[in-house]
Amino acid sequence: MEHYNMNLTLKVWKQKNKNEKGRFETFNVKNISSEMSFLEMFDVLNEQLVAEGKEPIAFDHDCREGICGMCSMYINGRAHGPWHHTTTCQLHMREYKDGDTIVVEPWRANAFPVIKDLVVDRTSFDRIIQAGGYISVNTGNAVDANALPIDKQRADESFAAATCIGCGACVAACPNASAMLFVSAKVSHLALLPQGEPERKMRVVNMIEQMDKEGFGSCTNIGACEAECPKGISLENIARLNREYIGATFSGSAQHE
Amino acid sequence: MNWKQLFSTSVGKKLQMSLTGLFLILFLVVHCYVNAQVFRNDGGKSFNAYAHFMGTDYIIRTIEIGLFAFLFIHVIQGLVLYFRNRSLRNVRYAVSAGNKTSHWYSRSMALLGTLILLFLILHLSTFWGPNRYSQTIGNGELPLYDMMKDDFSQLWVVIVYVLGCFALSWHLVHGFYSAFQTLGLGTFRYKAAIKFVGVAFAIIIPLIFALMPISFYLNWIN
Incomplete structure (x- = not known):
């Protein structure tokens, strides 16, 4: 050119x-x-x-x-x-x-x-992560990576969700100023792996609660977020987030800390 | 986490929209089936028989109460969500992406829903309302088929009904798929199938609805 x-x-x-x-x-x-x-x-x-x-x-x-x-x-x-x-x-x-x-x-x-000017405060994303975007890891020697069998498809889907860089383009592009694509990516990449299992139910409940508290809108499945995401995070993750959320309600174990 | 929370958070409110919306979709199927009886072209015999059953059967009448309750929740919750979402961006963009990143109908669900609601008020006050009133004060059921023939001989009524069907169609194109996505069923495996069925549903059902006033107006059925 x-x-x-x-x-x-x-x-x-x-x-x-x-x-x-x-x-x-x-x-x-x-x-x-x-x-x-x-x-x-x-x-x-x-x-x-x-x-x-x-x-x-x-x-x-x-x-x-x-x-x-x-x-x-x-x-x-x-x-x-x-x-x-x-x-x-x-x-x-x-x-x-x-x-x-x-x-x-x-x-x-x-x-x-x-x-x-063009600089915005995105610490609301950090607070959503603090509410549940973590896993429990025991101290001591690292567990051998091959000791945890994870099937290829799950690993791939988890990695795809984990590529989210938290830039906030999903919120910026969403007519509802919703952070669902971000939250769903963060919930998904941990929910798909055995390492995320202990906090799985608590995580989705607490992160959604924090998301609402920060003043993000609700998802109307428009898809502008997916179209604008620099990492190509799929709307599929939002469906998974909804599924995780409904599932957490049916089980009694999802409690606030 | 309890049931109250499930329905009060932003995801929970969307769940209300999804479940009530799916119920309204089921209602459309039944309504459409009864309407389609006019195409038997038997002078309204089949249509009136079905209308009589729908208007007098106790179970149907009980479900009717639930239908209105669900419709009420769908409308109110939809408006609550719309105004909350709008309030979360005080300074709006000078330039917006428009149709480059999303479809106009997916962004216009509240507007399309309001148009459908206005149409519904007109529609219910023409047929459902007077019929139930007549039933209640003891004069019996109204001759709905004849009333329809009468109403649909006026061009403006036909136009309003067809426009109502257009609004319904666009609302369904997004609403059908969106309801499943909110329930968490928009997975890779089913997404294409749900979208396809949704678009087919959004075309076929409103088309059958719209054909009725058109058919009466053009004397395809008597």
Whole structure:
């Protein structure tokens, strides 16, 4: 593919802090290479702003190789931009043409309050994990891995769920601001394995309770989360979460700690 | 964790939507079967016989109470969920994904449901209400077949009924599959089958419903 440079107009959400009202600001960037990632384009813009003595735009990023889940940007109406199974750092500027206007917003959900500009507070996810996304492991020598037989299909499904990076794109894309895809991935990858068995029932009950407490919406099976998930987490997991939840009710062992 | 919790959390409320929705789907099958009797074209003999049974049988009348209770739960809980979900994003997106990541009907269940409810109010106050009223004050059952023939000779009534069937159809396209997904049955093995049956159901049942007023209007049946 041919390399090219482009000039772009960016409409970016600027917000001082959690309490102040935000607004869009327009920026122009010149000579952006088609080989840059979307975040590198933001680096160019920020350097330009610093050189002009203005405040740079705050945005989250860390690994820049598509595995950490930090780069939360809602680009032209799409979580992490228009590419399938992609985080913002892996979105490249060859998606855009010279003269394009790009609107960049933060994840919008009351459970993800804006800290500054495009940076949102996702600690609500951490609290859901704390409520049940763990297993009991005895201290001492590690158990031999081959001592626990796990069939291939279960292992595969568990691994597929475990690829969730907790980026919050599911919440951002969901018209209900629901976190069900995230919670279902975290419940699934442990529920499918023998290591997750001791807390299996308590886990799903406590995580759903925390999810409701944090102010995430309910799932109406629309599927926008699955379409936007950079890791391709399947809606299948939400069905499993519902099944686990109903099952936990029928057994008396699911109790709060 | 107890039964009260099962129905009060966000997942529990969705479970209420799913179970009541599936009951309403079963009701549609029965209603559709009775309606389809008009296509026997026997001057309403079969239809009136079935209508008489449905309107007077004690077990059916008891189930009718349950039907209204389930309908009530489905409507109220649906609205409660809709308004709660909407309230959880105070600042809305300037640009939205629209149809790129989901189907319009799956995002419009509350709107489609409200349209169906409005249609239902009109529909019940035309046939079910007057009939039960007449039964209660002692004048006996109303001649439903003749009333239908009369009503469906007016074009605007036919149009309203067909529009009602359209709303029902789109509501079912998502609702049928969604009910199973909420019950935890949307697994790899069954997902395609459930989606297929759901779409078939959402086309066939409303189509049979819509054909009735159309057939009366065009004099396909007398």
